[in-house]
Amino acid sequence: MSLKSRLLGLAFAAADALIEVDDKAQVTFALGAGPVAGQTSANWIGRPLIELLAPSSRPLVLDALAALGSGGRSEPLEILADCGDGRVRRAVFRAFILPELAPAVSCALIYDGSAFELLHEDAASALSDAEGFLALARDSLSGKTGAALQRLAMAFIEVQGLSAANDAANERVAARIGARLQLASHDGVSAGKLTTNRYALIRDAGDSRDLDAEVREAGLAEGLTLTSRTSEVAVGSDALCALRAMRFAIEGCLKDNNAQPELSFADSLSRTLKDADRFRGIVRDREFALFYQPIVDLKTRAVHHFEALARFGQAGGPAPAIRMAEELALIESFDLAVAEKIVHRLRQPGSGLLKIAINVSGASLANDAYVAALLRMTATEPENRRRLIVEITETAALADIAAANRRIGALRDAGIKVCIDDFGAGSAAFDYLRGLSVDTVKIDGALVRGVEGDARTRTMIGHLVELCGSLEMTTIAEMIETEDAAQAVQALGVGYGQGWLFGRAEAEPVTIAPVAQRARRQGVVDAWG
DSSP, X not given: OOHHHHHHHHHHHTOSEEEEEOTTOBEEEEEEBOSSTTOBSGGGTTSBGGGGBOGGGHHHHHHHHHHHTTSEEOOOEEEEEEOSSSEEEEEEEEEEEOGGGTTSEEEXXXXXXXXXXXXXXXXXXXXXXXXXXXXHHHXXXXXXXXXXXXXXXXXXXXXXXXXXSOHHHHHHHHHHHHHHHHHHSTTSOOEEEEETTEEEEEEETTOOOOHHHHHHHHHHTTTOOOEEEEEEEEOOSOHHHHHHHHHHHHHHHHHTTTTOTTOOHHHHHHHHHHHHHHHHHHHHTTOOEEEEEEEEETTTOOEEEEEEEEEOGGGOOOHHHHHHHHHTTOHHHHHHHHHHHHHHHHTSTTOTTOOEEXXXXXXXXXXXXXXXXXXXXXXXXXXXXXXXEEEEESSSOOSOHHHHHHHHHHHHHTTOEEEEEEETSSTTHHHHHHHOOOSEEEEOHHHHTTGGGOHHHHHHXXXXXXXXXXXXXXXXXXXXXXXXXXXXXXXXTOOEEXXXXXXXXXXXXXXXXXXXTTOSSTTOOOOOO
């Protein structure tokens, strides 16, 4: 065919570039502009067509070529063209066969928008799993603020109709869906396969592309009739919170999938973001209550101190809210709000004998802010520091135990005692015992429950008490509900006990323990000792 005829073909295609490929999809002719300004298509000749495309676009283009058969034209296909410099550019691809050129195929490219950097090039050819998608999302959103974030949305797609008997077909259709979703993402790569039938991507909030239609077309290419449901949640103006909320929602939804299969990721994420806003408001306005549960000396049954436990209105126990706050990096402000309330309580008339333990998440010890703030709160009344104990919970693990220990040292140097809470409940318990210099270890209730009838448990607790004693640490056993359990842990050398046997959490500290068979000084609040 003459150059003139090819130029007519280019004009017919109304394209920025015209490419001709042979039956092996090798470029035999190219005319027009490359995806970067000033770049020509002349150096494409002799290269495989797929080398001109981003990895996520290659299977789509090869599918379109294979579907042409001996004639006809493909539907317009949105792809990413490889700029050759680490960037890509969106383009519309069309393939058609001119009878006089068969079996060669003519391909037209129409560029759309400017070139941009493709993140995670190594992940672009295969759809990431849930963890990989979160990493892609983190990189995709990092550095963006304000209006740039407001223009993005997280879309979630739930697919129905996958083959129950053909895993190979499901894998092929998943690859097709993944390639289409990557192209629909705002950067060409921020899409992931969260479960067998659930996908997610970050895309432009104003993108009107029908993702459900993309899923249907991917299914039809493999002979499957698929349906899907797509929902979106705006990223908002806080990238860190959005990413943390996304992780929390995805993990929660995966965990609850069997119990609530109808719950979508978008529903879960939207709920998480609303809960986060509500939690911020509760902390800001101090709209939570503190209840006080006694901890007694097991020998005298006199109240030694109280643990302050948060309550959120009708919701009761705070565990779900605390877990969410830790995941969304909201816990430090809450821990400080609790400390502020307790310091204020210690200043009240008649509180001179009260000693109170407050919980602090391991996440709050990740930097110096919590310790510095607590020391500032008590700077004018250093005697109150001796009436405080900080219980380190293991719900959020300490990433840097050595650094946390330095912060704990600052508290102890100021006179504030420190306790490892819930020892035995998590995998980091012995790491904490080895790496943290503390005053007290609280034995988790799961170990204490049934101790009176379980010889193995008694052996474990006995050795733990001996170890703590050698490290000059006292011990507290929690969740003591019967007199037999109290006597069992006391016999093992545990110094203090907490549980319903000695009193439930009350709105005001109750200094007289309900069980006083062994009390020598009933109602007296012991010194720290």
